[in-house]
Amino acid sequence: MGLFVKDKPSAASGAGQHGDNETSFFGAKLTVKGKVSGGGNLIVMGTLEGEFDLNGELVVAPSALVNGEVKAVNVTVSGGFSGSLTAKQKIHLEKSSVVSGRLIAPKLSVADGAVLNGEIEMKKSSESKPAANDPTQKEKK
Amino acid sequence: MVKDVTSGSTSLVSRPMVVEGEISGDESLHVDGRVKGIIRLKGDLFVGVSGIVEAEIDARNVVIQGTITGKVLARRQLEVQPSGRFNGECTAASYEIREGAVFEGISRMLDRMQPAERAMVSTGQSNQKQP
Numbered sequence: 622m623g624l625f626v627k628d629k630p631s632a633a634s635g636a637g638q639h640g641d642n643e644t645s646f647f648g649a650k651l652t653v654k655g656k657v658s659g660g661g662n663l664i665v666m667g668t669l670e671g672e673f674d675l676n677g678e679l680v681v682a683p684s685a686l687v688n689g690e691v692k693a694v695n696v697t698v699s700g701g702f703s704g705s706l707t708a709k710q711k712i713h714l715e716k717s718s719v720v721s722g723r724l725i726a727p728k729l730s731v732a733d734g735a736v737l738n739g740e741i742e743m744k745k746s747s748e749s750k751p752a753a754n755d756p757t758q759k760e761k762k
Numbered sequence: 763m764v765k766d767v768t769s770g771s772t773s774l775v776s777r778p779m780v781v782e783g784e785i786s787g788d789e790s791l792h793v794d795g796r797v798k799g800i801i802r803l804k805g806d807l808f809v810g811v812s813g814i815v816e817a818e819i820d821a822r823n824v825v826i827q828g829t830i831t832g833k834v835l836a837r838r839q840l841e842v843q844p845s846g847r848f849n850g851e852c853t854a855a856s857y858e859i860r861e862g863a864v865f866e867g868i869s870r871m872l873d874r875m876q877p878a879e880r881a882m883v884s885t886g887q888s889n890q891k892q893p
Contacts, residue, residue: 645776648789655783655799661776671783 643677649684663693665700683717696726772805777812791821793828811845824854826863837872 644662647653651667662677665685672690673679679693685700692707699715706712708726716734725742772790775781779795790805793813800818801807807821813828824836826846834840836854844862855872859865 643776643778644774645779645795646774648771648773648787650771650789651773651785651787651791653781653783653785655781657779657781657783659780659795660778663779667773667787676778 649682681718683715772808775813809846835872840869 644664646664647667647669649666654670656672658674660676663675664680664682665687666682667685669687670689673692675693677693678695679691681687681698681700681702683699687702689704691704694709695711696706696708697713698718698720701719703721705723711728712724712726714720714731714735714737716732719736721738723740725744727743727745729741729743731737772792775793775795775797777794782798784800785791785797786802788804791803792808792810793815794810796814798816801821803821806823807819808825809815809828809830811827816831818832819834821836823838824834825841826848827843829847831849833850834852836852839856839858840852840854841858842848842860842863842865844860847864849866851868853870853872857869
């Protein structure tokens with residue numbers, strides 16, 4: 622019985638190509654303005670403007686442009702970002718990224734070639750852990 | 763019928779996600795989560811069973827398996843599937859409402875409208891009234 626109850630509309634639906642549907646996806650030709658919140662991961666390839674509070678991972682693809690105040694667990698930026706970026710765990714900036722603004726995370730990694738202008742704040746995620754042994758390799762740019 | 767996507771990819775608002783604001787673009791959108799605000803698409807809007815949309819919508823085809831509340835312009839077709847609910851005002855070139863679906867509100871046919879009126883609907887502005 623309950624085999625195909627809650628999940629995707631199966632058949633008939635026509636657009637059922639998204640199998641695992643906890644990851645949201647905003648395509649390159651899509652612009653989203655406003656407030657985005659909730660769980661799940663988000664992959665952005667288009668333009669995002671506003672306030673984002675995600676209980677998951679945010680991936681900003683090379684073609685993407687994100688502007689605003691972002692909170693997420695993990696953030697990977699390969700595209701453009703400006704504004705304030707807060708990650709509970711870590712932020713990774715790929716070499717193609719162009720970032721300006723304020724970054725807050727316990728862990729940050731920046732690839733060679735990334736453009737980074739702004740302010741960085743590193744908070745320890747939990748006091749109990751003695752953090753990483755000397756975060757000397759946090760930013761070499 | 764929703765599959766004739768000429769404009770490439772389909773974006774997805776997954777079930778745990780809530781978007782308040784404006785979503786616009788040249789592609790199609792599948793909503794399993796919640797969207798509140800404005801949706802303007804060159805492609806199709808597909809609202810899955812768990813999807814809840816409260817918005818002013820302008821899309822090519824609109825397919826409802828979940829819930830839409832608001833004002834809809836479907837340039838081609840509005841389809842309400844058996845699990846779907848629609849509340850509001852809809853203008854579409856054609857309708858397909860399946861048995862079991864809920865449609866409450868006003869429906870209008872797109873091709874019987876005057877061009878000027880159509881333009882008004884598509885821009886979502888009705889502030890042209892004379893005093």
